[in-house]
Amino acid sequence: MIRVLVVDDQILIRAGLAALLQAAPGIEVVGEAEDGEDAVARAAAIRPDVILMDIRMPGLDGPAATERILAASVDPLPRVLILTTFDLDEYVYAALRAGASGFLLKETGPERLIEAVAAVARGDMLFAPSVTRRLIETYVSRADPVPDTPAALDALTAREREVLRLTARGLSNTEIAEQLFISEATVKTHLNRTMSKLALDSRAQAVVVAYETGLVVPGGLEP
Template identity: 50%
Template sequence: MTIRVVIADDQSLIRLGLSVLASGEEDIEIVGEADNGREALDQVRRLRPDVLLLDIRMPIMDGLEVLRHMADDPNYSETRVIVMTTFDIDEYVFAALDGGAAGFLTKDTDPGGILHAIRVVANGDALLSPGVTRRVISRFTRGAAPAGAPHPDLERLTAREREIVGWVATGRSNDEIAEKLVVSPATVRTHVGRAMAKLGARDRAQLVVIAYRSGIPIPD
């Protein structure tokens, strides 16, 4: 299956570089480009790509505002977002994840890392830059919601689902979690899907936010 991608960045050189990078991949196709946030929304609404590579800082409408519009409109629900920025700034990381991004990368990520990120996010997993640590996410999610304020539907989770959510918050993939728990990846995927449905989470990245805000134990 070909992964259809839209690139939203106000720098033409960045868009060109990403297009050239993807052109050599049989499973990735760049179907649209945008140089501002409003055009990015138009492209996503019209083209319905699998993945949107979204710059944080853009004219007319920045990346975080684009995320807010996408989160509020079901017409964008099929598109997964990877936020890209020149700056590895903690506040951006949390705001992007809380806004519904499935991945966060800095623009100095090597080409192989970018292609890997597109594939991982298109497959339904969450991804963060290697430099974005769990400690950073924890600090900002806990700062955004007082300790002792768990998600209102947390009690709907089974013990196993709660455990899986904790593993998701480590940033591990289904395969990696399955290996740790000695179960099949399909079993992990089932538990993740049920937890997302019960908690009303848009994707795995939002499960990370919920896990930290709700005080779910996070494995090392």
């Protein structure tokens, strides 16, 4: 059973999402929160598997709440699924950088929403890697260097760096395995070790780091 916390400052939207998810097999809505501060408190108390997080809320917004929740959580960390109106949105980029597992547009249909909750609960990629790459390239290319980006890429082995680079380029685990002539399980192992060494919480966050550290260059060839 996937335990879900629903966060939205609009009560009708929140209630509708909760009712939809509660009716889905294998999903239990264990709580609702009306803003970011409430979400942080409820996440600590309930420890849900997945948090469906509105991105723009008064006070503490979705990205800030995501960062606080993940920083305060213990393993297994909750998976944060961001709800937004626009896919190319600086708030979405901030949420991915904070460790959110993915995002969905609010116009998404019920079946896709349920599938997305199940996917992030499994730790899978939520959307086509090209979407993440397009979003990240857009904002990294217009942003100044980020001073607190994990810079210890030299802690990674050559193979771990290569897997991270290909992940950031938008390749799936299957495609990476085929290109490097290794198994998908080995790809997952390298990526998990990379995330552990860089203290990252999600695959999307790893892609952000690959761009921000210059391992992958927006619109150009990797060094």
